[in-house]
Every structure is written in C-alpha cells, then in structure tokens.
Amino acid sequence: MPTELLLGGVLVAALVLYALFGGADFGGGVWDLLASGPRQAKQRELIARALGPVWEVNHVWLILAVVILFSAFPRAFAALSVALHVPLTLLLLGIVFRGTAFTFRTYDARADRVQRRWGLVFSGASVLSPALLGLCVGAMAGGELGGGERALFSGWLSPFALAVGLFALCLFAFLAAVYLTAETNEPALQEDFRRRALGAGVAVFVAALGVLVLARGGAPRVWVGLTTSSYALALHAATAVVAVLAFGLLLTRRFAWARVAAAAQVGLIVAGWAASQYPYLVVPDLTLQSAAASPVAQRVLLMALAVGAALIFPSLLLLFRVFRAPPRTS
Amino acid sequence: MDLLYARAQMGLSLAFHILFAAAGIALPLLMVLSDLKARRTRDPDYTALSVKLAKGTAILFAVGAVSGTVLSFELGLLWPGFMGTWGEVIGLPFALEGTAFFTEAVFLGIYLYGRDRISPGLHLFSGVMVALSGAASAFFVTLVNTFMNDPVGFTLTATGPVDVDPVAAMFSPGWVHQTTHTLVACYQASAFAMVGIHALVLLRHPGLAFHRKALSVALPLACLSALVQPLVGHQSAEHVARAQPVKLAAAEALFETQRGAPLSVGGLPDMETGTLRYALELPRGLSLLAFSDPNAEVKGLEEFPRDEWPPVTKVHLAFQVMVGAGGAMALLALVTLVLRWRQGAWPDGRRMLGAWLVCGPLGAVAMEAGWLVTEWGRQPWILRGVMRTADAVTPVGPLAVPFWTFTLVYLFLGVMVVFLLVRQVSGTVPHGRESHEVAHAH
Numbered sequence: 210m211p212t213e214l215l216l217g218g219v220l221v222a223a224l225v226l227y228a229l230f231g232g233a234d235f236g237g238g239v240w241d242l243l244a245s246g247p248r249q250a251k252q253r254e255l256i257a258r259a260l261g262p263v264w265e266v267n268h269v270w271l272i273l274a275v276v277i278l279f280s281a282f283p284r285a286f287a288a289l290s291v292a293l294h295v296p297l298t299l300l301l302l303g304i305v306f307r308g309t310a311f312t313f314r315t316y317d318a319r320a321d322r323v324q325r326r327w328g329l330v331f332s333g334a335s336v337l338s339p340a341l342l343g344l345c346v347g348a349m350a351g352g353e354l355g356g357g358e359r360a361l362f363s364g365w366l367s368p369f370a371l372a373v374g375l376f377a378l379c380l381f382a383f384l385a386a387v388y389l390t391a392e393t394n395e396p397a398l399q400e401d402f403r404r405r406a407l408g409a410g411v412a413v414f415v416a417a418l419g420v421l422v423l424a425r426g427g428a429p430r431v432w433v434g435l436t437t438s439s440y441a442l443a444l445h446a447a448t449a450v451v452a453v454l455a456f457g458l459l460l461t462r463r464f465a466w467a468r469v470a471a472a473a474q475v476g477l478i479v480a481g482w483a484a485s486q487y488p489y490l491v492v493p494d495l496t497l498q499s500a501a502a503s504p505v506a507q508r509v510l511l512m513a514l515a516v517g518a519a520l521i522f523p524s525l526l527l528l529f530r531v532f533r534a535p536p537r538t539s
Numbered sequence: 540m541d542l543l544y545a546r547a548q549m550g551l552s553l554a555f556h557i558l559f560a561a562a563g564i565a566l567p568l569l570m571v572l573s574d575l576k577a578r579r580t581r582d583p584d585y586t587a588l589s590v591k592l593a594k595g596t597a598i599l600f601a602v603g604a605v606s607g608t609v610l611s612f613e614l615g616l617l618w619p620g621f622m623g624t625w626g627e628v629i630g631l632p633f634a635l636e637g638t639a640f641f642t643e644a645v646f647l648g649i650y651l652y653g654r655d656r657i658s659p660g661l662h663l664f665s666g667v668m669v670a671l672s673g674a675a676s677a678f679f680v681t682l683v684n685t686f687m688n689d690p691v692g693f694t695l696t697a698t699g700p701v702d703v704d705p706v707a708a709m710f711s712p713g714w715v716h717q718t719t720h721t722l723v724a725c726y727q728a729s730a731f732a733m734v735g736i737h738a739l740v741l742l743r744h745p746g747l748a749f750h751r752k753a754l755s756v757a758l759p760l761a762c763l764s765a766l767v768q769p770l771v772g773h774q775s776a777e778h779v780a781r782a783q784p785v786k787l788a789a790a791e792a793l794f795e796t797q798r799g800a801p802l803s804v805g806g807l808p809d810m811e812t813g814t815l816r817y818a819l820e821l822p823r824g825l826s827l828l829a830f831s832d833p834n835a836e837v838k839g840l841e842e843f844p845r846d847e848w849p850p851v852t853k854v855h856l857a858f859q860v861m862v863g864a865g866g867a868m869a870l871l872a873l874v875t876l877v878l879r880w881r882q883g884a885w886p887d888g889r890r891m892l893g894a895w896l897v898c899g900p901l902g903a904v905a906m907e908a909g910w911l912v913t914e915w916g917r918q919p920w921i922l923r924g925v926m927r928t929a930d931a932v933t934p935v936g937p938l939a940v941p942f943w944t945f946t947l948v949y950l951f952l953g954v955m956v957v958f959l960l961v962r963q964v965s966g967t968v969p970h971g972r973e974s975h976e977v978a979h980a981h
Contacts, residue, residue: 261652262648262649262651262652263648265600265601265604265644265647265648266641266644266645266648268604268608268644269604269637269640269641269644271608272607272608272611272637272640273637273641275611275612275615276611276630276633276634276637277634279614279615279622279626279630279633280626280627280629280630280631280633280634281627281630283622283623283624283625283626283627283630284623286615286619286622286623286626287615287619287620287622287623287626288619288623289615290612290615290616290619290622290933291619291933291934291935294616294933294935297612297616298616298941298944301608301609301612301613302944302948304605304608304609305605305606305608305609305948305952306948308601308602308604308605309601309602309605309952309955311601312597312598312601312602313598313955313959315597316594316597316598316959316963502626502627502630502703503627503701503703505703505704505705506627506628506630506631506703506705507627509631509705509706510630510631510634510705513631513634513635513638514634516635516638517634517635517637517638517641520638520641520642521638521641521642521645524641524642524645524646524668525645527645527649528645528648528649531649531652531653531656531657532652532656
C-alpha cells in the first residue's frame with residue numbers, strides 16, 4: 210500500500226478516535242447545559258465524573274490529527290489554514306474556554322455561584338466547538354475553498370457546511386447520552402439519559418437528511434463519490450444498519466451494547482465522509498497524492514507513529530482499566 | 540502591519556504557553572520527589588505536598604494543553620507559507636512531541652485520579668512517567684526551534700526542499716546545547732517559583748512545618764539548576780558564536796568586528812551611530828567567552844547586510860535580562876548551599892527567605908528573556924538563511940482581530956490561574972479564611 214494512503218488512513222483513524230472520545234466530551238458539555246428535572250445536579254455530577262480523568266487525553270487525538278496533517282500533507286494543512294482561518298480560530302477559542310473552564314470548575318473549591326458560571330462557560334463552549342468542527346468538515350467537503358485568498362467568509366458559510374455543523378452537534382450529543390446511560394447504575398439517571406439519547410437520535414436522523422439533501426448542490430464531488438464509489442456506499446449502508454441497531458438497543462435498555470453500536474455509528478460516519486471525499490483532501494485542489502510529503506518524510510513519520518502507538522495504546526488501556534475498577538479504599 | 544500582528548500573536552501565545560509548559564515539566568518531578576520523601580519518612584506532610592503539587596500540575600497542565608493546541612493550529616493559521624513547505628521536514632519532532640504529550644496526559648490522569656485506586660508502586664510509577672514525558676515533550680519541541688535556527692537535512696531548490704532527511708533535520712548541530720538549556724530553564728523557573736511561594740508563606744507565618752518541608756523539596760532542584768545553567772548557557776553561547784554570529788553580535792550589541800572583543804554588560808545600543816552607550820566593558824571578555832581565546836576575532840553587525848540584522852536593541856536587552864537574572868540566581872544558590880553546608884540544614888532565616896522571595900520570579904523572567912533572544916535574534920528569518928518571516932505569513936487579514944481577542948483571553952486566563960493557585964496555597968495556611976473550604980474540596 211502506498212505510504213500516503215496509509216498515512217491518510219491514520220489521519221482518518223485519529224479523527225474517528227477524536228469523534229468517539231472528544232466528541233463524547235463535547236456532548237457531555239451539551240448535556241451539562243441542558244441538565245434539567247429533579248436529578249439536574251446528579252446529571253451534572255455524572256458528566257463531570259465521566260469526563261474528569263479522560264478529557265485531556267481525549268483531546269490529544271485532535272492534536273495528533275493536526276500533526277499528521279502538517280507533516281504528511283503540508284500543502285493541504287496550509288491551504289485549509291488559510292481558507293478556514295475564521296472558523297478554525299473560533300474553534301480554538303471554544304477549545305480554550307472549554308478546557309480551562311472544566312479544569313477551573315473541577316479544582317475551584319468555592320461552591321455554587323462561581324461553579325455554575327464556569328459550568329456555563331464550559332457547556333456553552335461545548336455546544337459551539339463541535340458545531341464549528343462540523344462546519345469546517347462541511348466546508349472541506351463542499352469544495353468552495355479555492356475562492357480567493359482574502360475571502361474570509363465565502364468558503365465556509367454555505368448552507369451545506371452549516372448543516373454539517375448542526376449534524377455534528379446532534380451526533381456528539383447523541384453519542385454522549387448513550388455513553389452516559391452505561392456510566393451509571395442508577396436506573397433513574399439511566400432513564401434520563403436514555404430519553405435524551407432517543408431525542409438526540411431523532412435529531413441526528415433529521416440533520417443527516419438535511420445534509421444529504423444539501424449535499425447534491427453543496428458538495429457535488431462528495432455527492433458523486435457518495436453515489437458512485439462502492440466503498441462509500443457500503444460504509445453508508447453499514448452506518449444506517451448500526452444506527453437502527455443503536456436505536457433498538459436503547460429502546461430495549463441494553464445500554465452496554467447500545468454504546469458499542471453508537472460508537473460504531475459515529476466511526477462509520479467519519480470513515481464514510483473520508484471515503485466519499487477520497488482522493489481529495491481539499492476539494493477540488495489537492496488530493497491525498499498531490500498534497501503528500503516526500504516519501505522519506507512519510508516513512509519516517511509512519512515509524513514515529515508506530516513507536517507512539519506502541520507507547521500510547523498500552524497506557525490508554527491502563528487508564529481505562531484503572532477507572533473501570535472500583536476504588537481500593539473509601 | 541499584518542506581519543507584525545501575526546508575530547505578536549504567535550509571540551504572545553508562546554510566551555503564555557512556555558510558562559505552563561515549564562510547570563508541566565518540572566512540577567511532576569517535584570511531586571514525585573515529595574512522594575519519595577513521603578515514602579522514606581512516612582511523614583504525611585510530604586504526601587499532602589505531593590497532592591498539592593499534583594493539583595497545581597493539573598491546573599497548569601490543562602492550561603498548557605489548550606494553549607499548546609492553539610499553537611499547533613496557529614502554525615498554519617499564521618504561517619501557512621512556512622508550514623506548507625517545511626511541515627514535512629520538521630513534522631517528526633512534532634509527532635514525537637505529540638506522543639510524549641499523550642503519555643503525559645494519560646499518566647497524569649492515572650496519577651491524579653488513581654491515588655486510592657491503584658497500588659502505591661503503580662501510583663509512583665505513573666508520577667515518574669508524567670515527569671519523564673513532560674521532559675521528553677520539551678526536548679522534542681525545542682528540536683524544532685533548533686532546526687529553525689540552524690536548518691539542515693535537505694537540499695534547497697527553487698521550488699522548495701528536496702532530499703529531505705527528517706532525522707538529520709531533527710538533530711541540527713546545536714541540539715545538545717539548546718535542549719539542555721531549555722530543560723534546565725524549565726526546572727529552574729518552576730523550582731524558583733515554588734521556593735518563592737513557600738518563602739512568602741514562611742515570612743508571614745514563620746515556622747510552618749509544611750512549608751519548610753516544601754522548601755526542602757524545591758531548594759535542591761533550584762540550587763542545582765541555577766548552578767548548572769550558566770555552564771550550559773555558556774556552551775550554548777559558544778555554539779551561537781559559530782553558527783549564528785549575527786545573533787551573538789546583536790545580543791552583545793557589537794557593531795564593529797574586533798579582535799579581543801570586550802564583554803559588554805548593560806548599555807543601550809544607539810542605532811544611529813552604531814555604538815553601545817552606558818555599558819560596562821570587561822576587556823577581551825567576549826572573545827574569551829565565545830571562543831575560549833582572549834584575542835579571538837568576534838564578528839560585528841557591520842559584517843552582515845543591514846536588512847538581515849535582528850532587532851538589535853530588543854535582542855541586547857533581552858540577553859542582558861537573561862544573563863542578569865541567571866547570575867543573580869546562581870549567586871543566591873551558591874550562598875544557600877554554603878549556608879546549608881555550614882549549618883547542616885537548609886537556611887530559613889528571614890534574610891534568606893526574603894532573598895528567595897525576591898528571586899522567585901527570576902527563573903520565569905530569565906526563561907522568557909532567553910526565549911526572546913532566540914526568537915528575535917533569528918529575525919528577519921523564520922528559517923534562518925532560507926525563508927523570511929515576511930514570506931511565511933498568512934494572506935488572510937486583518938490579523939489585528941485575532942491578536943486582540945487572544946490577548947484578552949490569555950490575560951483573563953492568566954489572572955484566573957494565579958487566583959486559583961493562590962487559593963491552593965492559602966489552603967495550607969492555618970486560620971486563613973479559605974483553609975476550611977479548600978480542605979473540603981476533595
């Protein structure tokens with residue numbers, strides 16, 4: 210397999226992992242904002258408990274994707290940074306406020322009023338960031354980015370990109386709600402998040418329809434890829450199957466399995482987007498091949514990533530195992 | 540104008556990030572050292588100290604992580620001309636830095652939340668891993684900067700670099716000095732800050748056992764790094780003298796090429812007349828320091844085209860600040876160690892505490908100033924001799940908007956972090972207003 214294809218695969222894998230873990234983080238923030246009912250405080254507590262040990266780790270997948278992009282496909286990185294300057298800057302602000310607000314909230318001892326204010330910053334940023342992330346993806350797929358170097362707003366403020374932003378927001382909220390049903394043993398809390406998951410699932414479906422309708426005009430290349438590439442078609446069909454499955458499992462309260470199905474659904478959506486867009490990285494100017502770094506640089510990068518994976522995955526497993534186990538004392 | 544805003548924004552982001560990154564590297568080491576002391580002495584104060592340090596690390600690491608993310612995007616948002624061409628050459632150290640950052644985040648999570656969940660041995664191990672990965676990530680990211688100062692590992696053609704060798708690029712000639720200088724600076728800045736904080740508490744509440752123990756953990760690292768740093772810095776300067784003579788000339792504000800050049804202390808460069816005013820001159824000092832030969836020729840700025848001069852005044856002042864602060868810290872470390880040797884215990888008289896309090900911020904000051912020397916001293920090049928900063932900047936504008944936005948954000952975050960850290964420390968002071976609340980935080 211050519212190295213650029215391998216690196217493209219690793220890039221997609223990093224994005225899938227970011228969607229699965231970082232996306233669930235964002236979604237957690239959404240539910241923090243929308244916490245309501247008699248168990249409002251308990252819902253927020255559950256979200257904080259689930260996020261606490263892992264949010265920083267989850268976030269690193271995005272950095273990994275950025276590093277792969279500029280090391281392996283530097284021209285694409287430069288082109289995207291210019292074309293998406295405004296939404297990426299806003300996304301950064303969202304990420305900054307989200308991370309710091311979460312930490313400040315966790316480590317600030319003072320109760321109630323200040324806490325709630327940080328909570329508001331945290332959840333507000335959690336709503337904005339995934340929408341902006343989706344918007345950037347939509348703009349990438351839309352293929353209007355080549356339009357003049359100084360055009361600040363033209364490339365990404367399209368109905369299609371906005372629809373993808375909304376879709377991403379619904380999707381992450383859905384994912385987080387499904388995850389959270391399996392994070393607690395308390396039936397009432399489980400029901401809270403089950404209801405939220407079902408609602409968000411419907412929203413995902415509606416948003417996906419909207420994206421599909423707009424794709425024909427808004428992202429013609431992707432539309433062609435979507436409708437003619439057999440890989441892409443198979444991926445989208447599989448997405449539909451697991452989406453229905455996830456819904457069914459939620460309805461029948463099989464939370465652990467619903468979590469697996471929802472994760473598969475999100476992973477397949479990201480992979481499906483990548484497959485529909487292939488071979489373009491920046492539609493329609495740069496393909497995976499034309500944006501690729503020199504072969505030596507690619508091989509060295511692959512080796513570095515292999516070494517990194519050999520270090521990261523065992524430590525990640527340890528992290529997750531430690532937090533699955535019950536506390537030793539107290 | 541947009542170039543200036545781009546540089547200001549990058550500079551601001553880095554200046555902000557460096558402080559937190561340094562803390563993320565050094566505090567885990569101090570945290571592990573207190574853990575080790577706690578194991579050896581069975582003294583709960585040391586355990587409490589390591590918990591405090593872990594919380595401090597968590598706050599600072601989180602801010603460091605988000606500001607680091609901002610930087611990784613800003614590489615493209617501000618310098619697409621640079622990253623589009625050179626990203627593949629310097630991608631390797633960034634990828635390795637990402638890995639190190641990843642393991643740091645994972646093990647910090649385990650360390651912070653695992654105290655009651657995992658065996659003490661595994662807990663200590665995860666602390667050690669945090670400290671090691673922090674150091675590794677500083678090491679790798681400094682390699683990128685070394686490359687920008689001294690680009691190697693490719694053949695330059697009209698269309699860009701060919702025959703790229705990322706490993707050679709990663710280890711460009713000055714790498715040993717520059718990475719060591721940076722790492723020691725991180726430990727020094729954090730250790731001095733920590734000593735300063737505890738000295739302040741002890742001045743107001745003399746004899747508090749917890750804070751004297753905290754001093755005994757931070758002082759050895761502070762003294763050691765302060766004494767090692769001038770030696771490392773000297774080696775670094777020797778390298779710069781050969782590899783980047785114009786940077787040295789700017790740092791010393793040496794306008795004319797001289798044999799037996801003097802070492803100038805202080806002074807203000809006069810760009811009109813090309814002289815350095817009000818400086819204290821040590822005869823032949825510069826030749827001796829830079830080339831180990833009192834009669835060696837040192838190149839002055841006149842040897843270089845005017846449009847390749849770095850901003851002389853800024854580089855010179857930053858250099859003076861760095862050397863001055865470093866000298867003061869080394870002196871204090873020396874005095875402290877002598878007293879420690881004569882008294883058999885770490886000195887904690889009011890005068891010494893006062894001196895440590897005053898010098899507490901100097902590590903951070905020296906670190907920022909030293910970084911400014913490197914960065915300003917490389918201008919007008921983003922990649923020395925190969926690509927000018929002006930050719931790397933994004934065509935997008937107006938960049939004043941993001942610059943002011945991020946300035947305000949960083950200002951706000953800086954104030955918040957200081958506020959939170961003050962609360963962490965005030966929780967250890969008896970009868971303090973907040974001690975009660977903090978004690979119940981976790």
